Amino acid sequence: MAHATIRDVAREADVSVASVSRVLNGHSNVRPAVRERVQAVAAALGYVPHAGARNLSLARTNAIGVMLPDLHGEFFSETARGIDSEASARGLQLLLSNAHTNPARAIETLRTMRGRVDGVIIMAPDLDPEQLFEHLPPSLPAVLINCPGNVGGRAELRVDNVAGAEAMVDHLVSTGRRRIVHLSGPEGNSEAQARIAGYRAAMARHGLVPRILPGDFFEEAGTAAAEALLSELDGPEAPDALFAANDMMAIGAMMRLRRAGVAVPGRIAIAGFDDVPLARLISPALTTMRVGIAGIGARAVVRLTALIAGGLDHAVEPRTPELIVRETTGPTINTEQPAGRE
Amino acid sequence: MAHATIRDVAREADVSVASVSRVLNGHSNVRPAVRERVQAVAAALGYVPHAGARNLSLARTNAIGVMLPDLHGEFFSETARGIDSEASARGLQLLLSNAHTNPARAIETLRTMRGRVDGVIIMAPDLDPEQLFEHLPPSLPAVLINCPGNVGGRAELRVDNVAGAEAMVDHLVSTGRRRIVHLSGPEGNSEAQARIAGYRAAMARHGLVPRILPGDFFEEAGTAAAEALLSELDGPEAPDALFAANDMMAIGAMMRLRRAGVAVPGRIAIAGFDDVPLARLISPALTTMRVGIAGIGARAVVRLTALIAGGLDHAVEPRTPELIVRETTGPTINTEQPAGRE
C-alpha cells in the first residue's frame, strides 16, 4: 500500500508512462480525452510524483544547499532569513546544514549534498579552507561567504572585517575613549581574527595600547568579560570602552554591567559588531557595525542562481560594514543615571 | 568534464560497479587489494557519490522536510534552531520551506518534498487544514505543530494557547489591572484565534470587559497599537495593561511607549506571548508566556524519527505554556521614573 508510481497510473489509465508524464508536465501534445483520463486516474490513486526520481532524471533539483556556522542566535536567523526570502521567491528549496566546527562532519555534509542540490552557499569561518576546497567538487556551483582562503577563484562575498573594526575604534576614539578593550571571537574563526587585526591596526595608529580578552561570540563570554572588568572600573587604569567582536557578547556584557549598576555609556562605552535586529531594541541601544546579514544571504542566492544557470563568476565581492552609532557609545558622564532616556 | 560516476570508477579500477559500491559503503567482503585500488581511483577521479541516486535506490534520504510559517524574527529562528539541533544530532538534513500563507504554494511545496525527505514537520497555523490534509500523502510520516483541524489522527504537538492566554490575564488581574487590552494576531491564524478565546474567557470570568485591537504578529503592529492608545492614557478609562498576542508586538508597543515617555510598567503593563530569547534582554524585561519554541521543534524531530522508523503515533501531545513574570508587569506607580533599574 505504498505510493503509486507513474507506471501504476499508466496501467490504470491504459496509456504509456510517456503519456502520463506528458500530461503531468503540461505538454501540449496529448489528446484531451487522454489528458482527462490520466488526470482522473492520478487523482483517484492519490498519485504524487516522486521528486527524487524526477531530480535524478532531469539532473536538476531546484534546491540549494546551505552550510552555516553553528546555529545560535540572531546571526544565524538573519542569514537564513535573507537566503530564504530570495530562494523562495525563485521557487528554490533549501537544504540546510550547520557546520559543527568539526571539519570531518562538514566535509561529509558537503558530499551528501552532491546530487541533491544544484549549488551551495557556504559560510564556514571556523573551517580550514584547504580541507574545504579539496573536497568541494569542482563542478558544483558554489558561493562562499567570508572564506579567507578562497584560492580557487570561487564566487565569494567577503565582509571587510578589518576595515569595520578599524572604523569602530576610530569612532570610539572620536568620542574621547582611550582605554579600549577588545573582546574577541573564537580563535579558529577567521572573521574574529580579522576583527582583531583591524582593532590592533587602529589602536596602533592612534598610539593606544591594545588589550584583548578572549571570547567565543556567545552572550556568556560577554557576561564573563564584564565581570572581569568590574574590579578595574574604579582603578586609575579603568577601561573606558569595550568593543566586542559581535553583538551578542556586547549585549551579555551590558546586561552584567547594568546589574552591577555601572552606567553605559556613562562609565564605559560598549560597541558590538553585526547589527543584529536586537541591537536597536535593547536599551540603551547598541552601537555596532552593520554588515547587512540578511542582504548578504540574499545576494548569495542571486549569484548562485546565475552560476547554476551556467554563468561564470569568480569575483570576490567586498562588503564594507557601516558604522551605526546608537546610545551605548554616547557621551561620558559621571553620574550613575542612565543617559538618553528621553 | 562533468562528475565521475560509479561506472567511471569501476572501469578505471577494472572492477565491477558492485565492488566499487561495496568498497564505498564499507562492506567487508572485498579483497584488500581491490579495496585499495578502488579507493585510489575514486580519490584520483575526485569521485563524490550522487546522493540523489543513492536516495532513490535506497528509498531513504536521511532528510526531513520542514514547513514553517512565514515568520520573521525570533520565532522562526528559534523553531529552526530546535529542529536543527535535534536533526543534526541524528545526522539528518533539513529541507526547509516557509509556508507563504498561500495555500496553493504550500501544497505544491509539500508535493515537491515527496521522495526527497523521509518525513515532514509542518507548522502552518495560517493554512486551511482541510486542504492541507487532502494533499498530504497518507504514507508520508508527518508531525504537525499546532494544526487545529488535525482530524486524520496525525502525530501532533499542540500548544494550549487558550490556557496560556487565560493565565496571562489572570496574572495581570492579580497585579491589579482591570482595563486589559488585547492586541491580537492575524485573523486567519489559528493560534491567534485561540489566544483571543483565552483572553475573552478569562476577562469574562473576572467580570471585565474585553477590548481587542487587530494585529498581525509584527513589531509594527505593536507600534501602531501603542500609538492608538497614547491619546487615551490620560483619560478616565485609560487602559492599564496591553496584552499582545506575541512578543514582537509587545516589544514594538514598548518601544513606542518609551519614546512617548510613558512608564512601563508604571502607567501601563505590557505582556507578550512566546518568550523569544529577546524578551529577557530588553529593558524592562518582558513578562510573557513561555511556549518553549526550540523544545517543540526538537521534540517534533524525535517523534518524526520514531515514525520514520516504522512506529505508530497518533497522539496529540499537549504543551502548556508557562507564565514568565518579568519587569513589564511589575507594580503600578505614578512617577514617570522607569522602575527596576537596580
Next chain:
DNA sequence: CAAATTGATGTAACCGGTTACACATACAGT
C-alpha cells in the same frame, strides 16, 4: 581426489521518473 563449503566478484534488474526515437494514423497537396 571428489564433493562441499566459503568468499570474492560480476551481471543485470531495479528504484521512479524523463524523453529520443520509432511508429501509426489522419489529413493536406499535387
Next chain:
DNA sequence: ACTGTATGTGTAACCGGTTACATCAATTTG
C-alpha cells in the same frame, strides 16, 4: 492515387546508484 507532413502515442534507454543472484576460484572436509 501517392507522397509529405503533422500529430499523438508507445518502446526502451537513461539518470547513478544498490543488491539479489549467479558464477567461479580457493579452501575445507570426508
